[in-house]
Amino acid sequence: MSVLDSLPIQGAGKLTGVFGRWPDFRGARVLYVRVDRTGPTVTVAFELTEWAEAHPGQRINASLRWIEATDLSLSGLDPENVIAGMALRAAGDEVEAVIEPGSGLHGRIKARQLRVLDVAIIEP
Numbered sequence: 523m524s525v526l527d528s529l530p531i532q533g534a535g536k537l538t539g540v541f542g543r544w545p546d547f548r549g550a551r552v553l554y555v556r557v558d559r560t561g562p563t564v565t566v567a568f569e570l571t572e573w574a575e576a577h578p579g580q581r582i583n584a585s586l587r588w589i590e591a592t593d594l595s596l597s598g599l600d601p602e603n604v605i606a607g608m609a610l611r612a613a614g615d616e617v618e619a620v621i622e623p624g625s626g627l628h629g630r631i632k633a634r635q636l637r638v639l640d641v642a643i644i645e646p
Contacts, residue, residue, distance in 0.1 A: 529610055529617050533638035537584060540641055545572050547608035552627045553583065555596065564588040564631050565639070566621075579646040588633035592616060596629035603627045610636070 531544075538544055553567040565587045573582040603626035610619050618632045 528612050529636070531610075531617070531636045531638065536638045536641040540582060540643070541572070545570055547605060547621075548572060549624070550605050550608070552603040552605060552621075555627070557591075557594065561589055562591045564591045564594055564633065566631075573643075581644045582641060583644060584641045585639040587637045587639050588617070588619070588631050588635070589637060590634035591631065592634070593618075593630065593632040596621070596627060596631075598623065598626045598628050600626035 534544065547568060547570065549571040551569040551571065553569055554565075556565040557563075558565075565585060567583060567585045570582045570584055574580060604624040605626075605628060606622035606624040608619055608621050610617060612618075613632055616632050616634055617636045618630060619636070620630050621628050
């Protein structure tokens with residue numbers, strides 16, 4: 523069963539249209555995290571290295587926003603912020619993301635909604 527079968531992720535087609543599936547974020551780099559008290563929302567931008575394995579010289583940047591965030595717990599920080607992956611699961615009527623530790627940033631985000639804001643293929 524796909525994560526998309528159990529979680530309504532707004533704009534998911536922006537990622538699945540490029541990858542053909544929901545990516546696992548293995549080896550992704552966290553580019554930035556933005557927390558806004560309005561909503562509240564948490565926005566995380568990633569550089570997805572899964573794409574570069576099949577398309578040398580290209581990379582994909584994706585921004586995801588957790589809307590009506592109810593819990594945020596992040597730890598670690600370094601210049602690379604490479605994560606081991608990101609698992610999504612339903613937590614009652616919320617979606618919970620577990621950003622698995624690699625080097626640097628890792629933790630959990632829980633919110634009522636998750637939205638893919640944008641996906642960009644970056645050419646060399």
